[in-house]
Amino acid sequence: MAESEVIIDGEVLHCIGCGAAIQTEDKTKPGYTPESALNKGLESGEVYCQRCFRLRHYNEIVPVGLTDDDFLKLLSSISATDSLIVYVVDIFDVNGSLIPGLHRLVGDNKVLLVGNKVDILPTSFKHKKVADWLRQQANGAGIRPIGVQLVSGKTNEDVDRLLASIDKYRKGKDVYVVGVTNVGKSTLINQIIRQSTGVKDLITTSRFPGTTLDKIEIPLADGQTLTDTPGIIQPEQMAHLLNGEELKLVTPQKTIKPKVYQLNPEQTLFMGGLGRFDYVSGDKKHGFTVYAENGLYLHRTKLANADEFYEGHLGGLLTPPTADNAAQFDKLVPHEFKTTVKSDIVIEGLGWITVPAGIVVRGWAPKQVAVLIRPAMI
Structure with a gap:
């Protein structure tokens, strides 16, 4: 626990947008928020760091000092858990969505593969062919998913079916949602939260890669937890070559x-x-x-x-x-x-x-x- 982190009732306060520990001292580090904004957030019950505030209201990205190693360290503890892994990939960028060495990160845990952004596919596309392609690509990367689900976090298409699959495969276990940056993982998590609790757009989303900085834990009805992990930077993604204006195109x-x-x-x-x-x-x-x-x-x-x-x-x-x-x-x-x-x-x-x-x-x-x-x- 860093000295600058904000403690409320003995617990470290975390940004509900990206999961970073809230701190009020270093603008260049994750979780920074001015004290005035912190006080307003405490009054409303919704504390966001300055980075998430700017993303939500101005779609403006603020760089912070996290490296690829930081992301991998945050995920390395998953292999020691007994959990279901929900692995989200972008059907528009499958190869760029693959996490190198994911089978080592998840250990013996079962993996449910989720192809996100299905809403962009023309209706003539055969979903079974797309699902088979995703499975083949995952197999080539050493991953043997127990199931493949196609969804749209943006339009909510088949998210209810995904929730049913998660409940079927987790068998009372915790759930970890993993993926590289820019696959729409946080948008999908927001749909899951909305369906589960009625709360909209809790987690910060944007078109920029890397908006979730730390693990975000969401309680499930049976007392277990669904954890949204930070997106791993994948340099092979087209998105990492482009600025915000170019990404729009x-x-x-x-x-x-x-x-x-x-x-x-x-x-x-x-x-x-x-x-x-x-x-x-x-x-x-x-x-x-x-x-x-x-x-x-x-x-x-x-x-x-x-x-x-x-x-x-x-x-x-x-x-x-x-x-x-x-x-x-x-x-x-x-x-x-x-x-x-x-x-x-x-x-x-x-x-x-x-x-x-x-x-x-x-x-x-x-x-x-x-x-x-x-x-x-x-």
Whole structure:
């Protein structure tokens, strides 16, 4: 217990937005709140740190001094518990949602895999195919989930079914909710709290990565606890390359509307300045269906001049990144695939392109962002 932490009735006071211990001395550390704001919070019964207050009211992020190691230490105690682990991933960025070494962090505890943000998928998507894909990706990371559930924390879709699954699998045990930053975990937790208690928007949420800083414990009806853990920073997420303005341009807020482009061999399609798709070779013109944020700028050009076009228009016509961020932005890296069946070329965190069988294509992304091929979801 640090000397600066606020103690009320013998207990450390925690921010109800992010879980950090409240303190009034160091503005650069988690949990800081001015004494005047603290007194108002105590009167109302809702104490938020200054960081959460600014996030809730102004959508403004305030940096604090937590490292990746700090997050991992907070989670390392889970392996010693007898609990159910609810592992939340973003169906729009599955690879970026995977926690390295999660099977070691959770020990022998069972894992329920939850795919969040299902509301952005077009209605033509088959949920079973998506769930199977999530399970395969989890298996590849060494995780063997006891179940897979698709939900939307934003729209409340199938959250009641998730609650039923949690109750079924936990068998009277505590529950830990884990995930990397920016997968919508806190939004989902807020839906669970609302359904359980009627309280709305208790936990701080925003489009910025890393808004939950410490464990937040929520009592369950049988005396056990559901704990929201801090999001682990995953550098491979597209979100960590972007500022708030840029995130608005790539993060879907509504159901994705597919866009079909007719491309000849040796044509290129840019997805802002963050991704690129090349139809390298094939027997004829084909239709390619793009699934990305509805407002993301897409531009078709010839493959022969694509490199020159990218260099000349990055941060301008090809946005994001914005002009301010373009100078330090890494060049895109190519990943080539020859399709044998109808497939999706997935640029994690940006979108995917459905392509026909029997052609050669390339997907381009910043070097730390995964580009994958999977059987088409439609």
